[in-house]
Amino acid sequence: MSILLTGFEPFGGAAANPSWEAVQRVPEAVCGREVHRMRLPVVYQQAADLLLAEIRRLQPELVICTGVASGRSGVTPELVALNYRWGAIPDNAGQRFSGEPICPGGETALMTRLPVHAMVEALRAKEIPAGLSLSAGAYVCNDVYYHLLLHEAELGYRGLFVHVPDEAVLCAERAALALTACIETALTAE
Numbered sequence: 001m002s003i004l005l006t007g008f009e010p011f012g013g014a015a016a017n018p019s020w021e022a023v024q025r026v027p028e029a030v031c032g033r034e035v036h037r038m039r040l041p042v043v044y045q046q047a048a049d050l051l052l053a054e055i056r057r058l059q060p061e062l063v064i065c066t067g068v069a070s071g072r073s074g075v076t077p078e079l080v081a082l083n084y085r086w087g088a089i090p091d092n093a094g095q096r097f098s099g100e101p102i103c104p105g106g107e108t109a110l111m112t113r114l115p116v117h118a119m120v121e122a123l124r125a126k127e128i129p130a131g132l133s134l135s136a137g138a139y140v141c142n143d144v145y146y147h148l149l150l151h152e153a154e155l156g157y158r159g160l161f162v163h164v165p166d167e168a169v170l171c172a173e174r175a176a177l178a179l180t181a182c183i184e185t186a187l188t189a190e
C-alpha cells in the first residue's frame with residue numbers, strides 16, 4: 001500500500017510554489033507506507049488527467065493533493081470540491097474560466113471522506129496554525145480536487161486536498177510536518 005502526495009508548479013509570476021517545496025520534504029515513508037510524489041502543472045483539466053493516470057499506475061490507498069492559498073493564516077484541509085471553474089487569473093496554459101461547470105450535469109459539490117476535523121486538531125497539537133476550509137476556490141486546485149473525489153470509488157483510494165499558506169506564514173519544513181501529520185491522521189483516525 002502506498003501514498004501519493006502532489007504539489008503544484010509555480011504560477012502567477014511566483015518563483016516557487018510552497019506546496020511543492022513542502023511535498024519534497026515529507027519523509028520517504030510515513031506509517032510504514034511508501035510516499036510517492038508528483039508535481040502538477042497549474043493547468044485546468046491537464047493536472048487532473050496527469051494525476052488520474054498516476055493513480056491508475058500506482059494504485060495508492062491515499063492521495064493527498066496540495067496547493068498554496070496565498071493570504072491564508074494556516075494549513076487548511078479542504079472539506080469540499082465544487083463543480084465550478086472560475087479564476088481571477090489565467091492558468092499556466094493561458095486558459096481562463098468565468099463560471100462554468102467542470103462536469104456538466106455532475107454533482108454540485110463532492111466531500112472528502114477523510115477525517116478533516118481530526119487533522120486540524122492534530123496540526124494544532126503540533127502548534128502548526130490550521131483550520132478547516134469550506135472552499136478550495138474555483139481555480140486549478142479545486143479542479144484537481146473535484147476530479148480526485150469524483151474517481152475515488154472507481155479507483156479505490158481516499159482523497160483530500162490541503163492548502164498550505166505562503167512561506168512567510170509557515171516555512172517549508174513546518175509545512176512538510178503538517179502534511180506528514182495529515183497523512184498520519186488519515187491512516188490512523190477512525
Ligand code: PCA
Nearest residue numbers: 008067068139140141142
Ligand atoms: N494554488 C492554486 C493553483 C495552484 C496552487 O498552488 C489554487 O489554489 O487553485
